[in-house]
Amino acid sequence: MILAGCGGPISTAITDAPRSAAPLRLAALNALDARVARVAFRLSDANAALCPAIRQSAGWALHAASQYSEELRPYAQARFGLDGDLPGLLTVPAGSPAAIAGLQEGDLVLAVNGRALARGPDRREAAFEGLAANIAVIDRSLANGSTQLTVRRNGAEIPITVTPRRACGYEVQLNPSDELNARADGRRLFISTALAGFAETDDELAVILGHELAHHVLRHRVWNESGGAARRENESVWRAEGGEGGAEQQADRVGLYLAARAGYDPAVAAPFWRRFGASNWRVRFPQIVHASAESRARSLEAVRHEIELKQRAGENLVP
Ligand SMILES: [Zn+2]
Structure with a gap:
C-alpha cells in the first residue's frame, strides 16, 4: 500500500527488538499473526473467483521454533510445543478447511501422507528455510487435494485428513x-x-x-x-x-x-x-x-x- 508507498524491506525470520520482556513480545507477535492470518484467510477464500493466481488452501497459519530468535524460541517451544522446523498450527480460522478437518491451534505436524517431515538441525539464528521446505511438502500434497497429516496433540499422534479449498494464491x-x-x-x-x-x-x-x-x-x-x-x-x-x-x-x-x-x-x-x-x-x-x-x-x-x-x-x- 500505502503509506510509505507499498515498499520496504522484507524479512522472513522473526526477530525482536529489546523493548519488553520476551514472553510479552511473543504473545503480542502471535496475537497479531493470528489476526492477520484470520483476515487474510477470509479475503483469500471469499475472493478466489477474482484472483488471477489460485491455490488449494487449508486456511491455517503455520510457524516453527526455528523461525524465532534465540531469545523468543524457548517461550515459543513451551507455549506451542514447537520442535525445530516442524510446522505447528498457530491459527486455525473458523470455517477454514483446517477447522473443518478438526485441526486445532497447537497441533504439531509430524508427517504428510505417512512421510515424516524434517525436524532439521538445531540452529542459533532465526531461520525460515526449514519451515518453508516443510510447508512446500504440505502445499504440494494439498495441490492434489485431500491430504493426510499426522499431528502431535497433548503427546498423542493423531491422523487428520484435511480437504483444501480454492483460495487466492x-x-x-x-x-x-x-x-x-x-x-x-x-x-x-x-x-x-x-x-x-x-x-x-x-x-x-x-x-x-x-x-x-x-x-x-x-x-x-x-x-x-x-x-x-x-x-x-x-x-x-x-x-x-x-x-x-x-x-x-x-x-x-x-x-x-x-x-x-x-x-x-x-x-x-x-x-x-x-x-x-x-x-x-x-x-x-x-x-x-x-x-x-x-x-x-x-x-x-x-x-x-x-x-x-x-x-x-x-x-x-x-x-
Ligand atoms: Zn498500494
Whole structure:
C-alpha cells in the first residue's frame, strides 16, 4: 500500500527488538499473526473467483521454533510445543478447511501422507528455510487435494485428513517492523507489525490487506516488484500509478470490494484513513505514489456508497 508507498524491506525470520520482556513480545507477535492470518484467510477464500493466481488452501497459519530468535524460541517451544522446523498450527480460522478437518491451534505436524517431515538441525539464528521446505511438502500434497497429516496433540499422534479449498494464491506475511507499511510483491502480501497493530479491528485490517490483495487482482505486480525510487521519480509513472485513476486509487477501490465480499464492513475505510493521516505526518500530505489520507478517505467514501447500493439491491459485488 500505502503509506510509505507499498515498499520496504522484507524479512522472513522473526526477530525482536529489546523493548519488553520476551514472553510479552511473543504473545503480542502471535496475537497479531493470528489476526492477520484470520483476515487474510477470509479475503483469500471469499475472493478466489477474482484472483488471477489460485491455490488449494487449508486456511491455517503455520510457524516453527526455528523461525524465532534465540531469545523468543524457548517461550515459543513451551507455549506451542514447537520442535525445530516442524510446522505447528498457530491459527486455525473458523470455517477454514483446517477447522473443518478438526485441526486445532497447537497441533504439531509430524508427517504428510505417512512421510515424516524434517525436524532439521538445531540452529542459533532465526531461520525460515526449514519451515518453508516443510510447508512446500504440505502445499504440494494439498495441490492434489485431500491430504493426510499426522499431528502431535497433548503427546498423542493423531491422523487428520484435511480437504483444501480454492483460495487466492498468495502468502500473507507479518514482518516485525516499526514502519507503518504494507506491500505486495507479486507472490506475497506483507504487512508490518506496526501497521497490523494500528488497525484496531479485523474490518480495518481487511481494508489494508484488501488493498494489497487488489494489487494482485489488478495484476500490478510487475510495478511492485521493481518499483524503486528511481521509477517513482518519473513523473509519467507517478501519474499512471499514483494520480487520479492510477494504480493506487484502483487498488483502494477494488480492495474495498474485496473486503466487503469477505463480509467486512466497508464503512470503516474512510475513518481509518483519517485516523491514520492524523497520526502519521507522512500520509497527511500527498506523497509521490499515494494520495493524501484525506483524499483517499473521500474516494473510499464514494466506493463504500457504491458497494452499499449494490448490497441493498442484492447485486453481485463485482468491482
Ligand atoms: Zn498500494
